[in-house]
Amino acid sequence: MRYSLKRWLAATLLAGLAAPGASAAGELLRVYGEAQDNDASFSAARYTREAAVEARPQALAGLLPQLSASATQSWQRQRISGEGLADASYSSSHPYSYGLNLSQPLFDWAAFRRYAQAGDRVALAEAQFRAAEQDLMLRTAQAYFNLLAAADDLRSLQAQNNASQRQREEAQRRFEVGLAAVTDVQEAQASHDLTTAQLIASRQSLEAAKQALREITGQPVERWVALQDEIPLPTPSQDAETWVQAALQGNFDLMMADYQASIAEADIGIARAGHYPTVNLAAARSTRQVNDFNQGKADADAVSLQLSLPLFAGGGVASQLRQAQATQRQYEAQALARKRLVERNTRDAWQGVVTGAAKVKAYRQAVVSNTTALEASETGFSVGTRTTIDVLNSRQLLYSAQRDYSRSRYDYLMSYLNLKAYAGQLAAADLELIDGLLQR
Numbered sequence: 206m207r208y209s210l211k212r213w214l215a216a217t218l219l220a221g222l223a224a225p226g227a228s229a230a231g232e233l234l235r236v237y238g239e240a241q242d243n244d245a246s247f248s249a250a251r252y253t254r255e256a257a258v259e260a261r262p263q264a265l266a267g268l269l270p271q272l273s274a275s276a277t278q279s280w281q282r283q284r285i286s287g288e289g290l291a292d293a294s295y296s297s298s299h300p301y302s303y304g305l306n307l308s309q310p311l312f313d314w315a316a317f318r319r320y321a322q323a324g325d326r327v328a329l330a331e332a333q334f335r336a337a338e339q340d341l342m343l344r345t346a347q348a349y350f351n352l353l354a355a356a357d358d359l360r361s362l363q364a365q366n367n368a369s370q371r372q373r374e375e376a377q378r379r380f381e382v383g384l385a386a387v388t389d390v391q392e393a394q395a396s397h398d399l400t401t402a403q404l405i406a407s408r409q410s411l412e413a414a415k416q417a418l419r420e421i422t423g424q425p426v427e428r429w430v431a432l433q434d435e436i437p438l439p440t441p442s443q444d445a446e447t448w449v450q451a452a453l454q455g456n457f458d459l460m461m462a463d464y465q466a467s468i469a470e471a472d473i474g475i476a477r478a479g480h481y482p483t484v485n486l487a488a489a490r491s492t493r494q495v496n497d498f499n500q501g502k503a504d505a506d507a508v509s510l511q512l513s514l515p516l517f518a519g520g521g522v523a524s525q526l527r528q529a530q531a532t533q534r535q536y537e538a539q540a541l542a543r544k545r546l547v548e549r550n551t552r553d554a555w556q557g558v559v560t561g562a563a564k565v566k567a568y569r570q571a572v573v574s575n576t577t578a579l580e581a582s583e584t585g586f587s588v589g590t591r592t593t594i595d596v597l598n599s600r601q602l603l604y605s606a607q608r609d610y611s612r613s614r615y616d617y618l619m620s621y622l623n624l625k626a627y628a629g630q631l632a633a634a635d636l637e638l639i640d641g642l643l644q645r
Contacts, residue, residue, distance in 0.1 A: 243423025455629030
C-alpha cells in the first residue's frame with residue numbers, strides 16, 4: 206500500500222514540482238513546526254504519553270521485593286507506692302527498637318495481570334499520541350487551506366467590487382448621454398452595494414481564518430503562500446476496498462479500541478484475583494531493649510511464608526468482577542462501532558480524492574467558460590445587444606466559478622490527507638509534498 210501510494214501520488218506531484226515556476230516553499234512545514242511546538246492539544250497528548258509510560262515500572266514494582274525500615278524510641282516513667290513503703294519511688298526508662306523488613310511476593314495473580322496489562326497501557330498511549338500527531342497535521346492543513354480560501358475569496362470579491370464600480374460609472378455615463386435607461390444605473394448600483402457588503406464580510410472571514418490558525422500555532426499570522434493555479438490531480442491506483450483493508454490494519458483509532466478492550470479484559474482477571482490466595486515470603490531483623498535500665502538488647506531474625514486467603518468480602522469482589530465484564534463488553538461494542546465508522550470514512554475519503562480530481566477539472570473549465578461568456582457580454586453591452594444586468598450576471602457567475610475552483614483544490618488535497626490518515630499512513634512527508642505545490 207505504501208508503494209502504491211508513492212506510485213499514484215508522489216511521482217505525479219514530484220513531476221508537477223519539476224514544472225517551471227514551482228517551488229517547495231516550506232511554508233506549510235514551517236506552520237506545522239510551529240503547531241508542534243505550541244498547540245495545546247498536541248502538548249497534552251505528549252504529556253499523556255509520558256505519564257502512561259510509567260505504567261510499566263509501576264506494575265513491575267508490585268512483583269519486586271519490598272524493603273522497609275522501622276525504629277521506635279520511647280520515654281517511660283513509673284511511680285511505685287504501697288503499704289510498707291514510706292514514700293513513693295519513681296523509675297524511668299528509655300526503651301527502643303529498630304528493624305528491617307523484607308517482603309517478596311511469590312504468588313499474586315492481580316499483580317501478574319497488572320504487569321501484563323501495563324504493556325497494553327503503554328501501547329494505547331503510543332497509539333493515542335500517533336493519532337494526535339495525525340490530527341495535528343490535518344488541523345494544521347485545514348486551517349491553512351481555510352486561510353488560503355478566505356484570501357482567495359477576498360481577492361475575488363475585491364476584483365468583483367472594482368469591476369462593479371466601473372460598471373456603475375459606465376452605466377451613469379451612458380445614462381447621461383441618453384444611451385441607457387435609469388434602471389441600468391440602479392442595477393449597477395445595487396450590484397456594487399452587494400459586493401461592497403460581501404467584501405466587508407470577506408475581510409472578517411479572513412481575520413477569523415488567521416485567528417483559527419494562530420490558535421494552533423500560537424504565532425501571529427503575518428504571511429502565507431498561495432497554492433499554484435494548477436496542481437497535479439492523481440487518483441488512487443488501488444480501489445476503495447484495498448484502502449479499507451489498509452485502514453483496518455493501520456488506523457490508530459482502531460488500534461486504540463483494541464488496546465482498550467484488551468485492558469478491560471485484563472481488568473476482569475484483576476477483579477477475579479480477589480478470590481485467589483496470595484503468597485509472600487517475609488524476612489525481618491530487629492533489635493530491642495530487654496529491660497528497664499537500658500542495659501541489654503535482644504537481636505531477632507525471622508523468615509516466614511505468609512499465605513492470605515480471602516473468604517468473604519461482603520460481595521464486593523463479585524460486584525467488581527461483574528463490573529469489569531460489563532466494561533469489557535462495552536469496549537468490544539465500541540470497537541465494532543469504530544471499525545464500521547473507519548470503513549465508511551475511508552471509502553468517503555477515497556471517493557473524495559477520485560471525485561475531487563474531477564470536480565477540480567470541471568470547475569477549472571467553468572472558469573474558462575465563464576470568462577468567455579463575460580467577454581461576450583461586455584462586447585454585446587458595448588454594441589447595445591446586451592444589457593447591464595447581463596454583464597452583471599456574467600461577472601457574478603465568473604467570480605462564483607473562481608471561488609468554487611479555488612475551494613475544490615483545497616477539498617481535493619484534504620481528501621488525500623484524510624485518506625492517508627484513515628489508513629494510518631499520514632506523515633510529515635505528505636505535508637512536504639503539498640508544500641511543494643505552493644507558489645514561489
